[in-house]
Amino acid sequence: MVTAIFPAAGQGKRMQAGMNKVFMELAGMPIFIRTLLKFSGCDAIDKLIVVVGRDEVDFIKGIIGRVPGLKPYKVVAGGSERQYSVRNGLAAVDPETEVVLVHDAARPLVSEETILATIEAAKKVGGAVAGVPAKNTIKVCDDNAMVQSTPDRRFLWEVQTPQGFRLNTLMKAHELAAREDFLGTDEASLVERMGEPVQIVMSDYKNIKITTPEDIVIAEAFLRSDMAGRAINTVQEKMNDIVGMANVLKDKFFNKRVE
Ligand code: CTP
Numbered sequence: 173m174v175t176a177i178f179p180a181a182g183q184g185k186r187m188q189a190g191m192n193k194v195f196m197e198l199a200g201m202p203i204f205i206r207t208l209l210k211f212s213g214c215d216a217i218d219k220l221i222v223v224v225g226r227d228e229v230d231f232i233k234g235i236i237g238r239v240p241g242l243k244p245y246k247v248v249a250g251g252s253e254r255q256y257s258v259r260n261g262l263a264a265v266d267p268e269t270e271v272v273l274v275h276d277a278a279r280p281l282v283s284e285e286t287i288l289a290t291i292e293a294a295k296k297v298g299g300a301v302a303g304v305p306a307k308n309t310i311k312v313c314d315d316n317a318m319v320q321s322t323p324d325r326r327f328l329w330e331v332q333t334p335q336g337f338r339l340n341t342l343m344k345a346h347e348l349a350a351r352e353d354f355l356g357t358d359e360a361s362l363v364e365r366m367g368e369p370v371q372i373v374m375s376d377y378k379n380i381k382i383t384t385p386e387d388i389v390i391a392e393a394f395l396r397s398d399m400a401g402r403a404i405n406t407v408q409e410k411m412n413d414i415v416g417m418a419n420v421l422k423d424k425f426f427n428k429r430v431e
């Protein structure tokens with residue numbers, strides 16, 4: 173069984189929208205609903221756990237209850253930090269789960285290929301993280317922004333979500349982090365510090381985390397270009413069907429072919 177946890181209990185401060193950004197609409201649909209539908213369309217996913225603010229639980233249950241096509245889900249209350257929200261989500265995971273995925277509700281553009289590849293790598297390695305090679309040169313600086321070193325870009329990856337783990341691995345990592353008061357910015361860092369392996373899975377540059385207002389513009393542009401691509405493919409398929417039918421008729425009646 174594969175269970176996906178969606179941290180959605182942030183405040184979206186950098187979006188400056190005066191609300192939790194994952195409830196904002198992206199091309200006519202709330203961001204977190206897009207994310208949940210993307211995973212629900214994936215055969216490999218069995219259950220969803222949505223983690224929202226303590227005072228948002230009932231409101232969100234009401235909204236999600238009206239969305240057709242979702243996999244079985246639970247809505248649970250999050251915490252003051254993303255890591256605490258994920259921990260609350262983990263506490264609600266069905267113990268029969270083999271692989272647990274954690275995916276930011278604010279990343280609605282993740283591809284099905286990335287979701288599947290993360291599950292497969294998590295089963296094999298124990299821990300897997302979607303990511304892309306860093307495009308920019310990255311500097312390590314001190315507190316005064318004085319450059320200390322320049323790591324070789326060949327070894328730098330920008331990591332995203334989903335991040336997938338065998339259930340007991342992520343449970344153990346969260347328990348250790350809680351005991352030692354360690355706060356990481358992603359799940360993998362909690363697993364890495366136990367010395368357990370984590371592999372990067374090649375994702376794509378469209379899987380952005382919607383964080384600041386310009387990300388909405390970028391994400392809508394990606395959605396528009398996907399829609400245009402799908403429309404062109406449909407027209408091409410229809411054209412091929414028409415030419416195919418015309419050839420059947422020509423073969424039958426005139427023994428000539430249309431090109
Ligand atoms: N998140 C969460 N619980 C928190 C903080 C964040 O579940 N206490 C979730 C967010 O809802 C988001 C994901 O973790 O889906 C990634 O976090 P981020 O992009 O930082 O979102 P916010 O914390 O909402 O945004 P900001 O940091 O700008 O306030």
Ligand code: MG
Binds near residue numbers: 182
């Ligand atoms: Mg945040």
